[in-house]
Amino acid sequence: MTKLSVNINKLATLRNSRGGNVPNLLKSATDIESFGAQGITVHPRPDERHIRYQDAHDLKGVVTTEYNIEGNPIPKFMDMVLTIKPTQVTLVPDAEDAITSNAGWNTIKHKDFLIEVIKTFKDYGIRTSIFVDPDVDMVKGAAETGTDRIELYTESFAKEFSEGKKTESIQPFIDAAKMANKLGLGINAGHDLSLDNIKFFKEHIPNLFEVSIGHALICESLYLGLENVINMYLHRLK
Ligand SMILES: CC(=O)[C@@H](O)[C@H](O)COP(=O)(O)O
């Protein structure tokens, strides 16, 4: 079975747009867990445009499933994660001004830095994962850092899949996953996974431990919930 960790960044975006506390992130996380999700993911960014550092702290008190915090291990981020001690930290090499994550680590170039960061988190008992492109050499490099897992960056898969290039879309991920399995790395995946592509991805990736899904899942939830909510308003307006 592959675990579903729901990324709630988008709920924070919606909350921040009005300045209040609707939707309430803590309640949403609890509800998402009660609906069956096996994890909650957040990806606080330095400008705190969606998840704030304080949210990440507060969520620790309510998340009862797997708590995964993603981000670039700059000192402020590392201090936060070491204080919170989530189940898992996922290291993502974001530029400060990136709209969203747009690349995996170069695990060869940044090997020494990653070894040090991974050791620090593991000494605190936090499981580690490194965000990587579906590239066999990057997977090999990740294994040399001592990380527990990798997270395969699935944007290229999602894009090609949506263009109908199914075989091309999945092949690099199969190769990367086979290498990860051979080297004893756990495999997570995320970015632009959706109801359209998740089944195909899951069926082709051996030993997929966990997927984290946010953007599409929240958009799909809005859309699939619209009919229900409109009818509830109409009912109250009779
Ligand atoms: C690592 C990854 O792919 C996700 O965490 C994604 O970057 C979500 O971040 P945003 O919600 O800021 O787009």
Ligand SMILES: NCC(=O)COP(=O)(O)O
């Ligand atoms: N790690 C990926 C993630 O948390 C969610 O990415 P997305 O579904 O918002 O693209």
